[in-house]
Amino acid sequence: xxxxxxxxxxxxxxxxxxxxxxxxxxxxxxxxxxxxxxxxxxxxxxxxxxxxxxxxxxxxxxxxxxxxxxxxxxxxxxxxxxxxxxxxxxxxxxxxxxxxxxxxxxxxxxxxxxxxxxxxxxxxxxxxxxxxxxxxxxxxxxxxxxxxxxxxxxxxxxxxxxxxxxxxxxxxxxxxxxxxxxxxxxxxxxxxxxxxxxxxxxxxxxxxxxxxxxxxxxxxxxxxxxxxxxxxxxxxxxxxxxxxxxxxxxx
Amino acid sequence: xxxxxxxxxxxxxxxxxxxxxxxxxxxxxxxxxxxxxxxxxxxxxxxxxxxxxxxxxxxxxxxxxxxxxxxxxxxxxxxxxxxxxxxxxxxxxxxxxxxxxxxxxxxxxxxxxxxxxxxxxxxxxxxxxxxxxxxxxxxxxxxxxxxxxxxxxxxxxxxxxxxxxxxxxxxxxxxxxxxxxxxxxxxxxxxxxxxxxxxxxxxxxxxxxxxxxxxxxxxxxxxxxxxxxxxxxxxxxxxxxxxxxxxxxxxxxxxxxxxxxxxxxxxxxxxxxxxxxxxxxxxxxxxxxxxxxxxxxxxxxxxxxxxxxxxxxxxxxxxxxxxxxxxxxxxxxxxxxxxxxxxxxxxxxxxxxxxxxxxxxxxxxxxxxxxxxxxxxxxxxxxxxxxxxxxxxxxxxxxxxxxxxxxxxxxxxxxxxxxxxxxx
Numbered sequence: 001x002x003x004x005x006x007x008x009x010x011x012x013x014x015x016x017x018x019x020x021x022x023x024x025x026x027x028x029x030x031x032x033x034x035x036x037x038x039x040x041x042x043x044x045x046x047x048x049x050x051x052x053x054x055x056x057x058x059x060x061x062x063x064x065x066x067x068x069x070x071x072x073x074x075x076x077x078x079x080x081x082x083x084x085x086x087x088x089x090x091x092x093x094x095x096x097x098x099x100x101x102x103x104x105x106x107x108x109x110x111x112x113x114x115x116x117x118x119x120x121x122x123x124x125x126x127x128x129x130x131x132x133x134x135x136x137x138x139x140x141x142x143x144x145x146x147x148x149x150x151x152x153x154x155x156x157x158x159x160x161x162x163x164x165x166x167x168x169x170x171x172x173x174x175x176x177x178x179x180x181x182x183x184x185x186x187x188x189x190x191x192x193x194x195x196x197x198x199x200x201x202x203x204x205x206x207x208x209x210x211x212x213x214x215x216x217x218x219x220x221x222x223x224x225x226x227x228x229x230x231x232x233x234x235x236x237x238x239x240x241x242x243x244x245x246x247x248x249x250x251x
Numbered sequence: 252x253x254x255x256x257x258x259x260x261x262x263x264x265x266x267x268x269x270x271x272x273x274x275x276x277x278x279x280x281x282x283x284x285x286x287x288x289x290x291x292x293x294x295x296x297x298x299x300x301x302x303x304x305x306x307x308x309x310x311x312x313x314x315x316x317x318x319x320x321x322x323x324x325x326x327x328x329x330x331x332x333x334x335x336x337x338x339x340x341x342x343x344x345x346x347x348x349x350x351x352x353x354x355x356x357x358x359x360x361x362x363x364x365x366x367x368x369x370x371x372x373x374x375x376x377x378x379x380x381x382x383x384x385x386x387x388x389x390x391x392x393x394x395x396x397x398x399x400x401x402x403x404x405x406x407x408x409x410x411x412x413x414x415x416x417x418x419x420x421x422x423x424x425x426x427x428x429x430x431x432x433x434x435x436x437x438x439x440x441x442x443x444x445x446x447x448x449x450x451x452x453x454x455x456x457x458x459x460x461x462x463x464x465x466x467x468x469x470x471x472x473x474x475x476x477x478x479x480x481x482x483x484x485x486x487x488x489x490x491x492x493x494x495x496x497x498x499x500x501x502x503x504x505x506x507x508x509x510x511x512x513x514x515x516x517x518x519x520x521x522x523x524x525x526x527x528x529x530x531x532x533x534x535x536x537x538x539x540x541x542x543x544x545x546x547x548x549x550x551x552x553x554x555x556x557x558x559x560x561x562x563x564x565x566x567x568x569x570x571x572x573x574x575x576x577x578x579x580x581x582x583x584x585x586x587x588x589x590x591x592x593x594x595x596x597x598x599x600x601x602x603x604x605x606x607x608x609x610x611x612x613x614x615x616x617x618x619x620x621x622x623x624x625x626x627x628x629x630x631x632x633x634x635x636x637x638x639x640x641x642x643x644x645x646x647x648x649x650x651x652x653x654x655x656x657x658x659x660x661x662x663x664x665x666x667x668x669x670x671x672x673x674x675x
Contacts, residue, residue, distance in 0.1 A: 054510045055510060056510060089502070092265060092504060093502070102257065108512065109253075
């Protein structure tokens with residue numbers, strides 16, 4: 001693996017109107033080319049961490065650097081380096097697939113000619129070319145997830161953040177999404193992804209961190225994590241061993 | 252510029268595919284301006300054609316009551332009702348019928364009104380003539396206690412204030428005329444003058460003139476209604492605009508844009524360009540209706556005394572101000588259920604305090620102060636400056652500066668709110 005592209009040092013986050021630490025002195029380094037999985041129960045702090053890394057919110061304390069850059073000084077450059085695939089579909093329902101993608105690609109500064117070629121290519125790659133002129137509101141959940149993914153990767157980001165990119169999709173769509181992400185990673189994109197699919201994470205990620213209550217409980221390669229816990233056969237065993245079986249419903 | 256161009260294209264596409272929003276923006280204002288102008292115009296015509304029935308209870312049955320009845324009849328607005336089912340209307344019946352809302356007004360003339368008035372005047376005239384050493388007739392100067400005559404007006408409690416004031420003024424004018432006539436008549440009798448001293452025509456007349464060198468016509472209802480309702484329609488843009496922004500936030504597209512290298516200027520700039528274009532289109536449509544549709548409906552054609560360019564400049568700044576308000580509302584609201592009804596109510600309130608429905612000068616003092624800080628008031632004054640007062644660019648500068656400043660202030664507040672809200 002390459003150099004450190006993401007450096008997180010003692011980052012904490014407490015939201016206004018809350019006295020609970022969403023992130024508590026969390027430190028983490030992510031290297032170039034890694035597929036880094038952030039796993040944890042609901043409310044563990046995964047989305048907060050992704051939001052801080054993508055510049056959406058500021059940490060209460062601590063330091064975040066992406067390729068040695070900080071949001072306070074180099075926001076525009078940093079946003080050009082990263083891509084984000086949010087948990088919501090984040091698309092305009094009344095626009096067609098192509099209109100959505102042209103718009104989001106242009107907002108990343110991809111020039112029109114290159115953008116049109118790229119949009120057509122990726123729509124074919126993810127099996128959606130036949131539906132390019134259909135409005136998003138007529139798409140299934142799996143189709144919307146794939147368009148959502150393309151929208152976040154049109155500008156060839158060096159670092160890609162994915163917040164549960166395969167939630168609520170069928171097996172076929174999931175395979176297409178994972179295969180596409182693997183191909184991006186092969187081309188050098190560092191991927192940071194959150195998921196509740198333990199099996200998928202075990203198979204897909206090169207490194208994993210399990211977090212709970214805003215703190216990292218364990219991190220390492222999937223195999224190393226399984227080996228670190230006695231009698232663990234799968235990543236799910238490690239996860240349940242560390243986070244417990246108690247329900248985490250919260251409002 | 253490339254990003255702004257693509258973002259603006261996207262905004263136009265979103266708008267084009269929102270048929271409900273388009274209806275609110277274009278069809279509703281047209282229906283509104285045509286309906287309101289027609290109603291106002293026909294009400295005015297009706298007032299001249301349809302007579303208002305009023306009850307008349309005459310206890311005097313003498314010269315004054317006869318003069319009042321004749322004056323009311325000559326006025327042409329009223330139908331005098333003195334009998335119901337072939338029986339004279341009593342005061343009690345009149346009060347009951349007015350309270351029930353069957354009649355808007357009952358006039359009760361007291362008994363001996365003519366006699367008492369003449370006696371009072373005789374007394375006063377006698378005193379004056381005594382001062383001049385002229386012998387008055389015997390009974391003119393006698394010290395007698397004479398009751399002050401009182402004409403009673405009973406109004407329907409639901410009658411409009413303007414109607415009440417109109418009637419009171421008309422009666423007052425009539426009584427003054429009768430009093431003057433009586434005074435002249437008694438002087439004439441006492442001084443034994445044969446020449447007719449009292450004239451029907453007033454000694455001083457007045458003429459209504461517009462203080463404008465190039466205009467000698469008075470503004471018509473269309474000249475008032477087109478700018479007023481255009482302003483109203485333009486401000487209604489805050490509803491689809493705020494819904495558009497709230498939807499961006501709720502469907503996650505705003506989050507995606509905030510994690511991309513797009514400035515607030517690009518994001519909101521595309522919305523401003525799109526919605527200002529809509530405002531200008533609305534304005535052109537309203538003008539077209541005023542110019543070409545109104546004459547077909549029997550209404551006066553819309554006429555502009557000032558410059559068309561200045562009129563469009565005012566419309567542009569009105570649009571900008573409305574868009575600033577829409578952006579702030581969309582930024583602060585979290586659901587479309589909040590933004591849509593709040594936006595609609597806000598426009599109605601702004602129109603009310605801005606003088607779109609009721610002139611500002613008749614409002615209470617505190618509301619007049621509020622009106623002066625209302626963007627709709629700046630807008631309507633800007634329109635009237637150009638349409639009715641033949642204003643120059645310098646004349647409309649205060650209004651357009653205020654409207655532009657209003658946009659800058661609200662846009663700044665929106666960006667500030669968004670930044671603070673996101674860092675929490």
